Amino acid sequence: KAGVTQTPRYLIKTRGQQVTLSCSPISGHRSVSWYQQTPGQGLQFLFEYFSETQRNKGNFPGRFSGRQFSNSRSEMNVSTLELGDSALYLCASSAGPGGEKLFFGSGTQLSVL
Amino acid sequence: DQQVKQNSPSLSVQEGRISILNCDYTNSMFDYFLWYKKYPAEGPTFLISISSIKDKNEDGRFTVFLNKSAKHLSLHIVPSQPGDSAVYFCAASGRTGGFKTIFGAGTRLFVKA
Numbered sequence: 001k002a003g004v005t006q007t008p009r010y011l012i013k014t015r016g017q018q019v020t021l022s023c024s025p026i027s028g029h030r031s032v033s034w035y036q037q038t039p040g041q042g043l044q045f046l047f048e049y050f051s052e053t054q055r056n057k058g059n060f061p062g063r064f065s066g067r068q069f070s071n072s073r074s075e076m077n078v079s080t081l082e083l084g085d086s087a088l089y090l091c092a093s094s095a096g097p098g099g100e101k102l103f104f105g106s107g108t109q110l111s112v113l
Numbered sequence: 114d115q116q117v118k119q120n121s122p123s124l125s126v127q128e129g130r131i132s133i134l135n136c137d138y139t140n141s142m143f144d145y146f147l148w149y150k151k152y153p154a155e156g157p158t159f160l161i162s163i164s165s166i167k168d169k170n171e172d173g174r175f176t177v178f179l180n181k182s183a184k185h186l187s188l189h190i191v192p193s194q195p196g197d198s199a200v201y202f203c204a205a206s207g208r209t210g211g212f213k214t215i216f217g218a219g220t221r222l223f224v225k226a
Contacts, residue, residue, distance in 0.1 A: 004156070033214065040122070042202060042218035043157070056213040090156055100206075101147065102214060104156030 002027065006091050006105035014113050018079040021108045025072050025093030032074040033102065034066060037088040046089075049074055078110075086112045116140045117205050119217035128226050132190040136203030136217055139184065143205040143215075148177060148188045151200045151219070160201070161188070193224045 005024040013019050025032050034046040045058035049068035066076040072093075078085055088109050092102035118137045126132045134148075144165040149157035163170040163177045163186070170177050176189045190197055203217040 035216070040218060042119075043204075043216035045213055045215060048213050058213075092156070100145070101159045101162065102149075102157075102204075104149075104158070106154070106156050 004091060004093050004103050004105035006089075006108050008108060009106065010109045010111075012111045012113060013081050015081055015083060017081050018077065019081060019110065021076045021078075021089055021091075021110075023074045023076070023091030023093075023105060025074070025091075026095075026103055029093035029095050029103070030072055031094045031096065032068055032072065033092045033094075034074070034076050035090045035092065036060075037090060037107070038086075043090065046076065081112045083112050086110060115218075116143075117203055117215050117217040119203050119220050121220050122218070123221040123223065125223040125225065126193045128195055128224055129192045132188075132193045132197065132222055132224065134188040134190075134201050134203075134220050134222065136186050136188075137184060138186075138205050140205070140207065140215075141184065143207040145206045146177070146179060146186050147204045147206075147214070148175075149202045149204060149216075151202060157202055190222075193222075195224050195226050198222055198224045 007022045031050045033048040035043040048056040052068045063079045068074045088107045090107045092104045094100050147162040148160040150160045151157040161172050161175045163179050179186045200219045200221050202219045204214050206214040
């Protein structure tokens with residue numbers, strides 16, 4: 001079974017631009033969560049989707065948004081990028097409705113210049 | 114609001130000895146706790162978990178202990194091996210929290226040969 005796939009692996013953007021990150025969960029998994037990892041801050045929860053519905057959202061500004069498609073694939077969008085958005089963005093999927101073991105992708109390293 | 118705390122940013126242990134990683138949480142509604150391990154340039158991978166109805170769970174060299182009254186859990190690795198050198202994240206989830214999983218800031222473990 002293929003693991004969680006995130007694209008692109010690396011991304012360089014400039015302030016003010018927007019970016020879209022993609023995540024393909026493990027086949028059969030319906031829950032997808034997104035996390036932001038910065039040094040010293042651990043994994044900060046962004047949002048979680050289940051069956052195309054956003055069920056949870058973390059404490060991030062409205063510039064951060066996401067969606068999930070009928071095939072469970074998910075995208076995350078960040079508009080009007082700021083220098084502080086530079087981070088590793090991780091996507092994770094789980095088989096059940098949530099709160100269970102998460103399977104992570106390798107992440108997208110975003111650098112904002 | 115840091116609901117899951119790992120107060121030790123790093124830990125250094127000699128090969129063959131015990132590694133003890135600690136984690137505290139503040140939300141008594143958490144009912145499932147997990148440990149993940151992360152190597153550089155990879156996503157976190159699940160290591161071991163424990164439900165709130167238990168106080169200990171063991172899997173090979175890894176044991177997780179849960180003290181609900183103290184809202185504290187710990188991960189014991191015995192014996193420690195150089196390949197265990199990684200960042201370890203403590204995580205917690207709860208049905209009433211809407212299934213989102215909250216992570217601590219991580220502890221970097223160095224196992225010296």
